[in-house]
Amino acid sequence: MKNNERFDVLSTKSEKSGVSGVVESLLRRFRTVGFILLLSPIALIYVFCMGLAFSPGVMLFQWVQELTAHSHTILKGISLGFSMALGWVMYGLSIIFIVPTVNKLLPLKVAPLRASWFSLSVIPWYYHNALTYLVRYTFLDFITPTPLNILFFKMMGMKIGKGSMINTSNVSDPCLIEIGDYVTIGGSATMMAHYGMKGILIIDKLVIKDKATIGLKASLFGDVVVGEGATIKPNDVLLPKTRIPDREKDAA
Known part of the structure; x- marks a missing residue:
């Protein structure tokens, strides 16, 4: 969309044609439900990225737990505490590589644009920033x-x-x-x-x-x-x- 082009941001009709136009029109008409459906996969992506990143730490914790199963309570507590702390560090070092990999694998490319917030063209932007914020805030x-x-x-x-x-x-x-x-x-x-x-x-x-x-x-x-x-x-x-x-x- 050109910078000098005006359009009605409250319009429920898409400027696109074909299937994408139908989908975008539905998105604009049913904004809340539409965005929930289009952006809900982000939650699954979060679960995948965080689950994969936590896996090394979980395995380390389980190994230490088995290793100290018959140890004194104090030694066992200290050992498990250190394993949890190290597991968190392992999560961080893993997530900074997992998220960019997922970002590249997604078939969504962010490009300069000027559009309504309620349009299909902004969906890649949402996903890209959602992944960025996952690492940023954790x-x-x-x-x-x-x-x-x-x-x-x-x-x-x-x-x-x-x-x-x-x-x-x-x-x-x-x-x-x-x-x-x-x-x-x-x-x-x-x-x-x-x-x-x-x-x-x-x-x-x-x-x-x-x-x-x-x-x-x-x-x-x-x-x-x-x-x-x-x-x-x-x-x-x-x-x-x-x-x-x-x-x-x-x-x-």
Whole structure:
């Protein structure tokens, strides 16, 4: 859909043709039920990813339990406690690889778009972010910033140049974020390649060029370009369509 094209976000009729148009029209007419049906597989995907990631820890716990079955209560408790703690670490190291693999296997590709929230074209976006948040809210903070969080974001499709550091887990739409070489992302900064307005979801790339610095708790949205060597101050907000020139921040 073109940026200057207007449409009724409350319309129950799809602009698409064929089967996809029928499905989307039903989705818009029965929004709550429709989205439950289309997004409910996310719950099954969560169960699969988390179950697989927990499996090494569960096996370790069972092994320690059998090994200490006839040990003193104190020794047994300490051993099982350590096995549970190590099992959680094993979960985290597993989930950061399992989720990107599932993300790649899903036949859903996120691309820049401008559409109603209630349309089939936004479904891949929901799934991609749901998977990202699974890792974000269960383990990612504990490996930020390390090479492991960089690796996770790369596997989720984010383009990250050499020598860059991301000191935040507040990231959405990683597959549409591009970070150049030697970029520093400050702690608790928020990066997302989307925004919403007037009932419309807009998904567009967020680009941060070489040697830029993003300050603590700054917020960057979709359709933003930060120039080479630019510095964004802590708590700054870069709204959509913002263009920061190279090496300096232009307030205008």
